[in-house]
Amino acid sequence: MSASEKVRIGAIGRIAIIVGKELTDIVRDRRTMLITLLMAMAAGPIFLALILNMAANQAERARELRLPVDGAGNAPALIAFLERQQVAIVTAPPDYEARIRRGDLDVVLAIDADFEQSVAAGKPATVRLVYDRSRDRARAAIDSAEALLRAYNRQWGTQRLLLRGIAPQVASPLDVQGVDLATPQQSGALILFLVAYYGLFASLMGSIAVALDATAGERERGSLEPLLATPLSTLQLAVGKWLAIGAFDLLVVLLTLAGFYLTLNFAPLPAIGVPFLFGSAELVRFVAILLPLVMLLPAVLLYVGLRGRTLKEAQSNVSALVFVVSIVPVVQLFLQKKEPAWLLWVPVSSQYTLLTRALRGDVIAMADWLQSAALPLLLTAAALTAAARLLRREDVFAGR
Amino acid sequence: MIVVDGLVKTFGKRGEIRAVDGATFSADDAAITGLLGPNGAGKTTLLRMLATLIPPDAGFASIDGLDIVRERDGVRGRIGVLSDARGLYARLTARENVRYYGRLHGLGGTALEARIDALLGQLGLAALADRRTQGFSQGEKMKVAIARALVHDPATIMLDEPTSGLDVMSIRGLREQLFALRAAGKCILLSTHVMQEVALLCDRIVILGHGRVQAAGTGAELLTRTGEASLEDAFVRLLGSAEGLAA
Numbered sequence: 001m002s003a004s005e006k007v008r009i010g011a012i013g014r015i016a017i018i019v020g021k022e023l024t025d026i027v028r029d030r031r032t033m034l035i036t037l038l039m040a041m042a043a044g045p046i047f048l049a050l051i052l053n054m055a056a057n058q059a060e061r062a063r064e065l066r067l068p069v070d071g072a073g074n075a076p077a078l079i080a081f082l083e084r085q086q087v088a089i090v091t092a093p094p095d096y097e098a099r100i101r102r103g104d105l106d107v108v109l110a111i112d113a114d115f116e117q118s119v120a121a122g123k124p125a126t127v128r129l130v131y132d133r134s135r136d137r138a139r140a141a142i143d144s145a146e147a148l149l150r151a152y153n154r155q156w157g158t159q160r161l162l163l164r165g166i167a168p169q170v171a172s173p174l175d176v177q178g179v180d181l182a183t184p185q186q187s188g189a190l191i192l193f194l195v196a197y198y199g200l201f202a203s204l205m206g207s208i209a210v211a212l213d214a215t216a217g218e219r220e221r222g223s224l225e226p227l228l229a230t231p232l233s234t235l236q237l238a239v240g241k242w243l244a245i246g247a248f249d250l251l252v253v254l255l256t257l258a259g260f261y262l263t264l265n266f267a268p269l270p271a272i273g274v275p276f277l278f279g280s281a282e283l284v285r286f287v288a289i290l291l292p293l294v295m296l297l298p299a300v301l302l303y304v305g306l307r308g309r310t311l312k313e314a315q316s317n318v319s320a321l322v323f324v325v326s327i328v329p330v331v332q333l334f335l336q337k338k339e340p341a342w343l344l345w346v347p348v349s350s351q352y353t354l355l356t357r358a359l360r361g362d363v364i365a366m367a368d369w370l371q372s373a374a375l376p377l378l379l380t381a382a383a384l385t386a387a388a389r390l391l392r393r394e395d396v397f398a399g400r
Numbered sequence: 401m402i403v404v405d406g407l408v409k410t411f412g413k414r415g416e417i418r419a420v421d422g423a424t425f426s427a428d429d430a431a432i433t434g435l436l437g438p439n440g441a442g443k444t445t446l447l448r449m450l451a452t453l454i455p456p457d458a459g460f461a462s463i464d465g466l467d468i469v470r471e472r473d474g475v476r477g478r479i480g481v482l483s484d485a486r487g488l489y490a491r492l493t494a495r496e497n498v499r500y501y502g503r504l505h506g507l508g509g510t511a512l513e514a515r516i517d518a519l520l521g522q523l524g525l526a527a528l529a530d531r532r533t534q535g536f537s538q539g540e541k542m543k544v545a546i547a548r549a550l551v552h553d554p555a556t557i558m559l560d561e562p563t564s565g566l567d568v569m570s571i572r573g574l575r576e577q578l579f580a581l582r583a584a585g586k587c588i589l590l591s592t593h594v595m596q597e598v599a600l601l602c603d604r605i606v607i608l609g610h611g612r613v614q615a616a617g618t619g620a621e622l623l624t625r626t627g628e629a630s631l632e633d634a635f636v637r638l639l640g641s642a643e644g645l646a647a
Contacts, residue, residue: 006477006505006506006507006552007506007507007508008506009506014504017500017503017504021489021492021496021500024491024492024496025489025491025492028491028492028532029491218487221487221488221489221490222485222486222487223485223486223487223488223489224485224487225453225483225484225485225486226481226482226483226485226486226501226545226548226549227501227504228453229451229452229453229476229479229481229483230476230501230504230505231473231476231477231504231505231506232476232504394448394453394454397453397485398448398453398483398484398485
């Protein structure tokens, strides 16, 4: 064969050849690929099902209120109203105050003996709701008992006004509407956290196995030395491998998010109010938010992997990275303070913050996204350059 | 044609380890040149410099007139390297392993496929061409590595300890290959620490010790220079000891 049959190929052409070979290598590793992809697809729905079930049980308990009443016979109309609202009325034990203090009872409704007389005299009739508000567990029962009594009060008052020919609105100049700005510490936030966390985690887990195989694995097999004697720069090799790993990582992230999307939108979930939306708009936002990480993490893994003489060594190096990525959102969840503004610069942390914002239905400002992407993009370039430099080292490429 | 002139490579923080210490020799086209030396003589380091994998600290070397430092890419296009490490991609077939290197050298299409078929055929690997290299024997893996090194039809071929880890049949096969390549006019440089290998295979012998060339010439020349009756005795005399060599 003469030299004239060779065509001159540029950097892009060589990188494309490397990407093609690396992707073939990834796809051929059936077991690793299937495990990674199946985990990505299944984990989201499984976790969601568990959490939603738990939440549904709690909601069920709140709805099925058992209300011990002291003096039920004093206000038969009120009791009838409560029973119509699916409240199970039971007779309160005589020592109910002590029991509430001990935490055996959540809430007790005590109706005064002169209830009927007060009503007849046109005076406000007294009912007492006895509880211990310091008990978290009791809060749902207290809140619903209060709401029911308020509703009864309103209904009764409205009827009186109507009887006197007055529009009920006259008596309620204030229209109070609850706007729940639930922060992650509050109810339902666990699901919110989980979806954001899992999306984040997928961008790391998706690339570990393939990145290490393409780096430490290649060192271990001793295929780097002859490869680097071909007309190929180490930067081209690093970029080619990074693109292949990144493409696979993106696939894992997309599958994970698709799992959440399909579960939340089409699965027969227990009927509870999920405190956020995860529709196609959120799906797109999620992918956009995670994109900087899908670039950064494979680049970092490439560098860390190349530092390992063997697959095993590289795996233990990577566990530090896994620890950091998995702990950051948890720390943020438990730091119940408002996040400082600089946090949006920090990789992983900024992505987590934006993900939770997207879940709450906020539109992500371009400026915020750019801020969250700035450092990951710089670090990606740095990691790729460092990886290329490592590949030039004799002890790295000649490892056997 | 390989020309090496005063090549130096040092390691260590202050360059205290002089792995290659002013090596000077040349290797002709249509000839097999053997680089003989005990383990640690600097053979692998020398070959890595010639393969443009590591830069020399001093000295000069060229391949077909191309400087190994300044015309690195040109050199890489003209050399085929069977390095110390010769791992294959286990999940790729023999053909795919060879094709990857061919494409990186700018080959493609039917010309490349024909070339791969011809190479694998010559090496007796035609039946295994489309099997993954996972379960290949040492000899079969070596043949794939050779095909990979030769896919772009390089004018210069460098082999680092090519027979290590091979069985007798594979060594014989390799020898035939090298003779065929020499007949095709290639410049072949191989390193070894096995004395019999150079005696059987090489047209010229370069004896390397402590990073320097101790002697160079044909087998007959080395015999007359040392006054020894056998090549093995000549090598031992030129190197000062037989340590690190194998018969």
